[in-house]
Amino acid sequence: MASPSKDATDLNPRTTHYEFLGPPGALAITIGVPAMTYMLYYGCSEETGGCPPPIDVDIILNSLSTVDFWKGLWDTQAFLAYLAWYAFTVVAWFILPGDWIVGTEIRNGQRKKYKINAFSTMLLALGLTAGTLYREGPQPFTFIYEHWVGLVTASIAMSVFQGLLVYALSFRKGALLALGGNSGNPIYDFYIGRELNPSIGSFDLKSFNELRPGLILWMLIDIGMVCEQAVRRGGFNKVTDSMWLVLAFQSWYVVDALYNEPAIFTTMDITTDGFGFMLAVGDLAWVPFVYSLQARYLVFNQVELGPIYTAIIIAVNLAGYYIFRVANGEKNDFRNGRNPKNLQYMTTERGTKLLTSGWWGRSRHPNYMGDLLMAFAWSLPTGFKTPITYFYVIYFAVLLMHRERRDDEACLKKYGKDWTKYKKLVPWRIIPYVY
Structure with a gap:
């Protein structure tokens, strides 16, 4: 337990050293990461005509100045699908069995306990996926390719919501702050993460997001790209070897990370960094929708x-x-x-x-x-x-x-x-x- 002689100032000293060039850099990345996620789609997609597409600055500026373009980023179907996926991972955390492990000692003298069931969550998701493929074929999973932009928007919206929520909750009495996230500047602290381990009871938000919603979704997106190619080429037996390689490599990486879940509890993300928009948007939007770029590219540029x-x-x-x-x-x-x-x-x-x-x-x-x-x-x-x-x-x-x-x-x-x-x-x- 924490020493009774330590008050809030001792445990939560003011941050004096900025990273990412301070508040201006934090603001630039806060805007830049979502923008880059969209740019990697519009700069490499079938919809826009190539990878990269023909570039006409006037057309781009005119598009960005229209209301229809910005309305097009929103997709209610995709938003509801993403919320359903996130809810599935939360429910799986609660209902699936898993060991509880003790993390490293934090500076208040305590050790958090973490539930280990990311691997079983993945197995459940893959089991449901396999059942759907067996009954319905690849067609249902083309939804991911067809609603890509809307799913990106939904993941970014969830990241912003979580970033604002944990920033607001970090001002409650007794919150243990990250040494690097207590600068007093709201832009910087929102981005970098003010509270070290925001939790709802035993549900630790940071470690949950690290391995479940985004990482498993990355694998499911790759499967969706295989399905999209299978529909176009006339069956799974005609999917290109390049697509199978990307699916195998990236799935292997995800499976390995989830199987070795306890290893993340000694990483800097867990032991040192606060949980804010930086980790939220990285876990929920950047990982699944940027890391799967190769699989999406191979849908419309099929390589043997x-x-x-x-x-x-x-x-x-x-x-x-x-x-x-x-x-x-x-x-x-x-x-x-x-x-x-x-x-x-x-x-x-x-x-x-x-x-x-x-x-x-x-x-x-x-x-x-x-x-x-x-x-x-x-x-x-x-x-x-x-x-x-x-x-x-x-x-x-x-x-x-x-x-x-x-x-x-x-x-x-x-x-x-x-x-x-x-x-x-x-x-x-x-x-x-x-x-």
Whole structure:
């Protein structure tokens, strides 16, 4: 329990260091992320005529100035469908059985408990999907492709609602705030997340959104794109090998993340960041509707790879997955007091042990390297006709580099000269001999 000598000011000090260039940057990203989600559709879609479509600035400006364009972003059917999906994941959290695990100690001396049933939620969703496909065929799932913009709008609306809700609730007495989200500037704090772990009883909103509504929806969207292509080509047996690869790779990633759900409770998102619009829009809109760009592209630009190119792409993905999973396994074993590989480490003055061999001796974030290789493999099935389908790889590289810099700064504050010594032992940030 928290020490009785600690008052609210001790537990919730004022944030003095801004990220993302402070309030102007936070405002730009708050507007920019939804805008980019739409742009990736209109800049790469059948509706607009290509990937990218022919660009006429006058036509674009005229479209944006019409009421009909903005009305077209709203789709009541899509909104109700999205609400039904989100409600399904909430109900599944409550009714499906799952173990309760204890998270890391937070600075008030307490440890939150988290229910683990994301994997079973996914299995239930896939079971219902398989039943529908068996009875109705692929046609019902073309709804996703046909109502894409409306579903994007619904997910962004949910993100804004949650961001405003948790920001307002963070002012209640006793709320534990994120160290980085208590600046006093409403624009910045709304974006970055003011409260560390907003919860309704035992229902933790941040960890719930991290793995369930958006991540499982990403897989279902990919399935919807397979169904759209199957309807157009005359059956599942005529779906292109490139589409099957994208579905397999991205589904594998989702399944792995959900199966290893406990691993997220030691990540920066859970232990350090507050829950605000940044995480809400990332989890609910960006992940499902941007990460599935390759599958959507392959609906209207159907690519046949052939066995050789398919084998090469599979090898790239397997290499990335191997590095990602083995590196995370080494870290999780070590954090839980196990060292089956007898990895070398250094002990800091705080008593913390830092790995200096194995994958964590090759770079300070080898799991990021594996992630990037997998991201590259997801884009390769689209071919090289357009750079837009490689947007995710570029974005993800920038994101991981920024996250690595944040982690480096936090560790320098935490370990001081020991961190400087550690960086000499492990000099590479993500990719050995490159970066």
